[in-house]
Every structure is written in structure tokens, then in C-alpha cells.
Amino acid sequence: MKQWLILAWRNIWRNKRRTLISAASVAFAVMFATSMSSLQKGGWDRMLNNVVHFYFGYGQIHAQGYWDEQTIDRSLELQPDTLAVLSAMIGNKPIVPRLESFALASTGPITMGVLVSGIDPSGEDSLTDLADRLVAGQYFTSQADDGVLVAEGIAEELELAVGDTLVLLSQGYHGVSAAGKYPITGLVSFGSPELNKLMVYMPLETAQYFFGAEGRATSLVLGLDNVKEAKAAVSLLRRQLDPAVYEVLDWEQLIPDLVQARGLDDAGNTIIILILYLIIAFGLFGTVLMMTKEREYEFGVLVAIGMRRRLLTGVVWVEIIFLAAVGALMGMALALPIVWYFHINPIVFTGEMAQAYEQYGVEPIIPTVVESWIFVKQALIIFGMASLMALYPWLKIRTLSPVQSMRH
Amino acid sequence: MAVILTRDLYKTYNPDTIPVHALNGVSLSIEEGEFTAIVGPSGSGKTTLLNILGGLDSPTSGYVEVGGTDISQLSENELIDFRKNHIGFVFQSYNLIPVLTAYENVEFVMLLQGRPEKERKERTEALLAAVGLADHMDRRPSQLSGGQQQRVAVARALAPRPSFILADEPTANLDSHTSANLLDIMGKLNHEEKVTFIFSTHDSRVIERAHRVVTVEDGVIISDEGMKR
Numbered sequence: 090m091k092q093w094l095i096l097a098w099r100n101i102w103r104n105k106r107r108t109l110i111s112a113a114s115v116a117f118a119v120m121f122a123t124s125m126s127s128l129q130k131g132g133w134d135r136m137l138n139n140v141v142h143f144y145f146g147y148g149q150i151h152a153q154g155y156w157d158e159q160t161i162d163r164s165l166e167l168q169p170d171t172l173a174v175l176s177a178m179i180g181n182k183p184i185v186p187r188l189e190s191f192a193l194a195s196t197g198p199i200t201m202g203v204l205v206s207g208i209d210p211s212g213e214d215s216l217t218d219l220a221d222r223l224v225a226g227q228y229f230t231s232q233a234d235d236g237v238l239v240a241e242g243i244a245e246e247l248e249l250a251v252g253d254t255l256v257l258l259s260q261g262y263h264g265v266s267a268a269g270k271y272p273i274t275g276l277v278s279f280g281s282p283e284l285n286k287l288m289v290y291m292p293l294e295t296a297q298y299f300f301g302a303e304g305r306a307t308s309l310v311l312g313l314d315n316v317k318e319a320k321a322a323v324s325l326l327r328r329q330l331d332p333a334v335y336e337v338l339d340w341e342q343l344i345p346d347l348v349q350a351r352g353l354d355d356a357g358n359t360i361i362i363l364i365l366y367l368i369i370a371f372g373l374f375g376t377v378l379m380m381t382k383e384r385e386y387e388f389g390v391l392v393a394i395g396m397r398r399r400l401l402t403g404v405v406w407v408e409i410i411f412l413a414a415v416g417a418l419m420g421m422a423l424a425l426p427i428v429w430y431f432h433i434n435p436i437v438f439t440g441e442m443a444q445a446y447e448q449y450g451v452e453p454i455i456p457t458v459v460e461s462w463i464f465v466k467q468a469l470i471i472f473g474m475a476s477l478m479a480l481y482p483w484l485k486i487r488t489l490s491p492v493q494s495m496r497h
Numbered sequence: 498m499a500v501i502l503t504r505d506l507y508k509t510y511n512p513d514t515i516p517v518h519a520l521n522g523v524s525l526s527i528e529e530g531e532f533t534a535i536v537g538p539s540g541s542g543k544t545t546l547l548n549i550l551g552g553l554d555s556p557t558s559g560y561v562e563v564g565g566t567d568i569s570q571l572s573e574n575e576l577i578d579f580r581k582n583h584i585g586f587v588f589q590s591y592n593l594i595p596v597l598t599a600y601e602n603v604e605f606v607m608l609l610q611g612r613p614e615k616e617r618k619e620r621t622e623a624l625l626a627a628v629g630l631a632d633h634m635d636r637r638p639s640q641l642s643g644g645q646q647q648r649v650a651v652a653r654a655l656a657p658r659p660s661f662i663l664a665d666e667p668t669a670n671l672d673s674h675t676s677a678n679l680l681d682i683m684g685k686l687n688h689e690e691k692v693t694f695i696f697s698t699h700d701s702r703v704i705e706r707a708h709r710v711v712t713v714e715d716g717v718i719i720s721d722e723g724m725k726r
Contacts, residue, residue, distance in 0.1 A: 092601075092608055099596035390592040393553055395581020395609050395657070397574060491553045495588070 093400070097407035101415075111376040112416035118369040119420025119467045120427070122362045126466070127428045127457040129358050131435070133351045134458055137344070139281050143217050145343045146185070146310035147319035150175065150326065153336050155307060156343075161190040161262050164305040165335075175309065178329055179322040183312030185212035188296045188305060192259035192267070194289060196247045203243055203289045205257060207296020207306075210234070216312050219277065219290070226251035226275030232294045236274030242285035244276050251275060255289070262302035269299050281452055316340070362470075370474050374481070377409055381482045388486055389494025402486050406479040413475035417468050424464075431457040499562075500661050500693050501527040501550055506559035508545050508716070519545040520556065521716035527661070530691040532684065534698050534707035542716040543697045544665060550695065551584050551663045552576050564660045581609050585654030587664035591646040593638040599625060599649045600634040606657045624652035628682050644675030651683060661693035668700045680706050 101108050141147060155163040165171075172184045188207035193200050210229035214220045220228040224241060237255055249255060253273050261267035271291065279285045297303050311326075313319045319339050326337040341348045391401055435456030438446055443453035508520040519542045527533055535543045548554035549561060552568045561568050564583050571579055580586075593602045600621055607617045625631055628648035638646050647667060654662045664683075668676040684706060686692045696703055704710055712720040 096594075096596065103596060387592070387594070390586075390588065391594075392577065393551070393580065394586055394606055394653075395577055397577050397609075400609075492548050495592075 093404050094407060097404050098411055100404075100408045101412050107376060107379070108412060108415070111373055111412055112419060114369050114372045115413055115416025115471060116419035116423060118365050119417050119471065120423040121365060122470075123421065123424035123463055123467050124427050124457070125358065125362065126463045127424075127459065128431065128436075128455060129354065130460070130463065131432070131458040132455040133354065135435075135454065135456060136281075136452065137340075137347060137351070139279070139452060140344055140347060141340050143222075143279055143281065144284060145340060146216060147313040147316065147340045148311040148323045148326075149338050149343060150184075150309040150311070150330070151307065151336050151338070153332065153334055156336060156338060159189075159307070161188070161260075161300055161302060161305075161307060164188065164262065164302055164307045165309070167304055167306055172309070175326070178326060179311065179313075182318075182322065183212055183215060185209055185216045185310045185312055186293060186306035187213075187308050187310060188293060188300060188302060189307050190259055190261075190267075190300060192257045192289070194243065194247065195256045195258070196249055196253065199247050201243065201246055201286075203257075204287050205259065205289050205291065205296060205299070207293040207300075208290055209293050212312075213290075216310060222277040222279060223275050224278045226273065228275060229290075229292050232292045234274070234292045235271065235295060236291070237271040238275045238277050238290040239273050240285045240288040241276045241278045242282065243287075243289065244273070246286065249273055257289070257299065259300070261300040262305065265301040267300050271295075282446075366470060366474060370478070373409075373413065373474070374478055376412070377478045377481055380408070381405075381485050385485070385489070385494050388489055389491040392486075392489060393491040393495070398486050398489070402479075402483045405482040405486065406476070409475045409479045409482075410472065413471045413478075414468075417471040420467070421464050425459075428457045428459055431455075432459050498529050499526045500529050500531075500564060501525065501695075502560075502562040503550070504560040506546070506549060506556045506561065508542070508549065508554070509557045512557070519716050520549070520559075523559070523713070523716070523718055525711065525718065525721075527693065527695060529660075529693055530687065531709055532687045532694050532707055533709040533711060534696045534704050535711045535713060536698060536704055537713040541713045543713045545716075546713060547663055547665055547695070547697045551586065552580050581606060582657060583660045585657065585659035585662035587647070587650050587654050587662060587667045589666040589669045591638070591643070591650045591670075593646055593649055593653070595638050598635050598637055599630055599641065599645075599652075602638070602649055603652045603656050606653060610657055620656060621652075624655055625649070627686070628652045629678075642675070644671050644679060647671060647675075647679055648682060651679070651686075655686065655692065661695060664694060664696045664698075666698055666700070667696065668698070668703055673702070676700065676702055 152163045152165045167186060172186065175184045176182060186209055189204060192203055192205045194203040209232065214228070239249065239255060244250065251273050254270050255273055256270050257268065259267040277288070277290070279288070291299065297305060311319070311322055313322055323337050323339045330337060388401060392398060435454050438453035446453035503523055503525045506520050506523040510517040510519060523546060535546060537543045545554065549556050550563065552563070555569060566579065568576065568579060594605065597605065603621045603624055604617050607620065622631070625634055628651055630645060630648055630652070633641060633645060641649065668679060671679065680703060683694055687694055696707065698704065710722045711718055
């Protein structure tokens with residue numbers, strides 16, 4: 090086996106210039122595809138992480154039907170031990186309750202729609218690091234604090250600052266009027282511009298009082314750390330909780346629009362990369378074609394002196410794989426520092442570009458991810474492409490007549 | 498004992514369009530240890546005959562027995578294995594593998610045979626020494642002269658211990674001195690190791706040294722001068 094590999098390796102260097110040109114074209118494709126995939130995945134991961142980690146969590150429990158019709162009337166009644174029982178089911182991971190509903194926020198003549206989120210201050214902080222998002226003022230100290238935290242986009246729109254009063258008007262549980270004046274104790278800032286113009290936080294008990302929904306919550310957020318944990322916990326809860334009473338959603342069901350948009354973006358990216366690889370494949374095929382044609386005589390001699398066609402095809406296949414592998418390794422070596430650099434120093438868009446991103450609720454910061462799978466995927470594509478290229482010499486060798494070949 | 502036996506060999510190219518009759522009933526028997534030259538003008542059918550004897554081509558009709566085996570009955574892979582184990586080839590333009598050294602070229606067919614490394618090494622070194630290239634083992638074909646390349650080709654042909662060697666115009670690309678040297682080596686191997694050589698040639702120097710000269714013209718044997726040893 091070793092000798093055949095040596096033979097294949099030496100064969101690719103028969104024409105050094107041609108091999109280097111072919112390898113360089115593969116290297117360019119791999120470098121481009123790897124960098125582009127890393128950037129794209131990095132951007133999406135960051136966005137999804139923002140949305141999942143800073144707000145939705147990896148899973149939520151609601152009253153059945155709440156997600157389709159998000160009204161406070163479909164809230165859950167919390168018994169004193171509800172959170173402890175649910176937490177025990179998923180390995181004592183925290184369960185963080187929220188009571189949320191939309192309200193009109195106003196100050197003087199300016200009014201805007203906001204999402205009032207009643208939270209357990211310590212639980213929410215451990216889940217979403219909310220306290221770290223404070224840019225002014227202070228975080229809640231207890232469940233019964235009477236102040237609110239306002240996202241800085243709202244504060245800007247309503248021209249409010251810490252210490253000012255925010256007036257909230259809404260419809261509470263079972264149609265009761267919900268109205269109140271709350272001092273602003275802090276301002277919070279989110280990576281997602283959408284959240285920045287939406288969120289008003291108040292302690293859970295204060296929110297329950299505001300909405301007339303004592304002892305109730307609209308959602309219970311699962312304090313899980315990653316997708317894998319989420320999958321297991323959601324599946325366990327679905328098996329154990331009565332589906333007539335509860336619905337358990339994972340993060341993909343909570344943000345289907347984003348998941349779908351990512352799928353579309355992935356598909357677009359895949360098409361671009363496939364076109365790129367197709368162009369490179371034609372170049373590589375040219376090399377394989379020449380390599381096969383100019384060695385037809387030699388193939389005839391090898392079969393004549395007793396080399397089986399299958400072995401000969403195998404050696405030629407290894408040659409093509411080697412050729413592609415040299416290019417792929419070069420491409421990866423070139424891509425790694427690029428990907429690493431933009432992982433440490435993400436691309437930050439400014440000006441109109443940043444505004445365009447923000448309009449779509451996307452943070453205008455795109456880091457790359459350094460994931461071995463992205464590199465391995467390119468290697469597999471190149472391997473598949475090279476194997477496909479080997480069909481031509483295989484066909485030639487299979488039908489080769491030593492006498493005819495040696496006549497050329 | 499006959500190493501090769503043919504009976505009424507016919508070979509027609511393009512039978513459905515413009516038929517070319519390359520062989521028209523060739524019957525030939527070659528004994529072990531012969532040093533035979535097949536001669537004839539261009540287009541006489543000698544290369545076709547050599548290709549059929551080497552299992553590289555099949556006759557349109559007739560019978561070919563090599564080493565007691567009817568090679569027309571062999572499958573493609575069996576025929577390749579048969580050539581690998583029983584026939585040594587020396588081509589006009591050497592046809593060494595350019596990326597392998599002289600040593601590796603000679604070892605190549607033994608690798609295909611799956612011979613152990615120790616045996617390969619001993620035989621390769623012995624054969625290269627026999628053809629006077631013991632000092633050139635690590636050179637690639639491009640670093641050898643035409644005569645040296647053809648001597649490596651002879652060593653390669655001998656490596657698998659074949660029943661006979663088919664040499665198609667082996668001296669055609671060599672100067673007279675190199676040709677004489679090569680013929681000396683092949684003659685010595687024939688004489689001392691009883692290796693059977695069958696040449697297709699135009700070269701009078703090869704014909705002079707042959708023990709038997711078979712002349713082919715228009716696809717038939719027109720003369721067969723017996724053993725002159």
C-alpha cells in the first residue's frame with residue numbers, strides 16, 4: 090500500500106506548475122467558502138444567541154394555546170410549589186417566571202407600545218444577565234420594588250431618564266383596567282435593536298398587581314445552557330406535563346421567523362458555494378483530463394505488464410485526492426488566520442449599513458466562528474468533488490486496450 | 498518443451514468495414530530457451546503476432562497456448578495476472594515509469610506479484626548488477642541514457658521470472674554500440690539462465706545473433722530458419 094501511495098504522490102508532481110495552479114484554485118475556493126461560512130454562521134449564532142440568551146431562553150412553558158394567542162387571559166396559575174416541581178423534572182435547572190403583556194407607555198404627549206415584562210429579579214438576572222445590561226440607574230432589589238427598568242430605545246423615544254415617571258396603560262387579566270405610574274430606576278441596553286425599543290421590566294409581584302393577575306405568569310422560561318440540554322428537557326417536559334393544560338416550546342418554536350430566515354440564508358450561501366465549487370471543479374477536471382490523456386500510453390504499458398485495472402484506477406484516484414487535498418490544506422491554512430482574526434475582532438458595521446441591520450432587528454456586529462466542522466465540511470466537499478473527477482480516468486482505464494494505447 | 502504453440506492464427510482488423518488481414522494462418526512453436534527473431538517488413542504482421550503471443554490482443558480465429566495454457570479462455574483479470582507471472586515485456590521506447598528509480602522500476606512487477614520485500618530486494622539488486630547498472634539503482638529514467646533505460650527495461654522484464662520475454666524492436670532507438678551491449682546481456686541471460694527471448698525486429702544485428710529467425714510477410718510465415726546454435 091505504501092508504495093502505491095508513494096507512486097501516486099510522485100505522479101502529481103510530474104508537472105509541478107500544473108499541480109500548483111490546480112491546487113491554488115482549490116485553495117482559493119476552500120479559503121473563500123470557509124471564510125464565508127464562518128462569517129455567516131458567526132453572524133447568525135450571535136443573533137440567535139442574543140435573542141435566545143437575552144430574552145427567550147432555550148425553552149418555555151405556557152398555558153396551552155398561549156403562544157398562538159398571546160393574551161394575559163391565557164396565563165398560568167402558579168401554585169407555591171409549581172416552580173420547584175418543574176425544576177426537579179429537568180434536573181433542578183432554574184425555572185424563571187414572567188408575566189408579560191403589551192401596554193401603552195407615555196410621558197407627556199408622547200406614547201408608544203411596549204412589552205411589560207414582570208420578572209423575578211434574581212432569576213431573570215441569572216438567566217439573561219439583565220443586571221449587566223444596565224447602562225444607568227440600579228437593578229431591582231426585591232420582587233416588590235415599585236420602579237421599572239426601561240430599554241434605552243424607549244427612554245430615547247419618550248425622552249425619559251432615570252428618576253422620571255413612566256405612565257403605563259393596558260388591559261389586565263379578564264379585562265380589568267391596568268394603569269399605573271412607575272418611577273424609572275434604571276435603563277437597560279440590548280444587542281438587539283428590536284428589544285431596545287420594546288422592553289419595560291418590573292418585578293413580578295408589581296406586574297401581577299398592575300395586570301390584576303396575582304399568582305399568575307404567562308411564561309416559565311427554562312434556565313438551560315445550550316441546545317442539547319434544551320432538546321432533552323423539552324422532550325421530558327412534554328412527556329410529563331398534561332398537554333391539555335401546558336404547552337412546552339423549544340427555542341426554534343419560539344423564534345420560527347429567525348430560524349426560517351437562517352435556513353433561507355444558509356440555502357443562499359450553499360448555492361453560492363456550490364457555484365464556486367462547480368467552477369473550480371471544471372478547472373480541476375481540465376487537469377484530470379490532461380493527466381489522463383497524456384498518460385494513456387503509460388496506462389497501456391502498466392496493464393500490459395500486469396497491473397490490474399482496479400489497482401491502476403485506485404492509484405489514479407489517490408493522485409486526484411492528493412491533488413485536491415494539497416489545495417484543500419492550502420485553503421484551510423489561508424482561511425484559518427482570517428477566520429481567527431475576525432473571531433477576535435468582529436466586523437462592526439457603522440452608518441447606513443448599521444441602520445439597515447438595525448431595521449431588521451439585527452445587531453450590526455458580525456464575528457466569525459472557529460468551528461472544526463466548517464473546515465471538515467469543505468474537506469468533504471473537495472473529497473467528493475475529487476472522487477467524482479476520478480470517474481473519467483476510471484472510465485478510460487476500464488475500457489483501455491493496451492495495444493491501442495501503446496499505438497498512440 | 499514448447500513454451501508457445503499457435504495453430505492457424507488469423508487476425509482481421511475492421512472485419513465489418515475495410516477488413517485488414519494482419520495474420521493469415523500462422524502456426525508456430527517456440528521451445529524453452531530459444532533466442533528467436535521474428536522479422537519482416539513493416540505491416541507484415543509481426544507486431545500483431547507478438548501482441549497475440551503476449552496476450553495483449555486476441556486472434557480472430559486460431560489457437561494460442563502459452564506455457565500449456567490456452568490463453569484465449571482466460572478472463573480479463575486472469576489474462577493480466579497471466580502476463581504478470583509468465584511474460585516479460587521489453588518495448589521499443591523502454592516505457593519505464595518516469596517517477597520511479599531504476600530500482601523501483603525493476604521491483605514494480607514483483608510488487609504486483611506480492612513477493613516479499615527481502616526477495617524483491619535481492620532479485621532487483623542481482624538483476625541490475627547483471628545488466629551492469631548496480632551503480633545506477635537510485636537514478637530515475639530521465640537521468641539514464643537510452644541504452645541504460647533499455648537495460649533497466651530488460652531487468653524489469655526478467656524480474657517476475659517469466660516463462661519468456663517478448664521484445665518489440667528493443668534496439669530500434671539505440672546506437673550500434675549500445676545495441677551490441679544490450680544484445681550481449683540478453684544473449685548471456687539466454688545462455689546462462691535459459692531465458693527464452695522472442696524479438697520482433699528489423700535490426701540486422703539482432704537477426705545475426707538470433708538462433709532462429711522467423712520471417713513473416715503478409716501475415717504468413719514465409720521462412721523459419723531453424724536453430725543455429
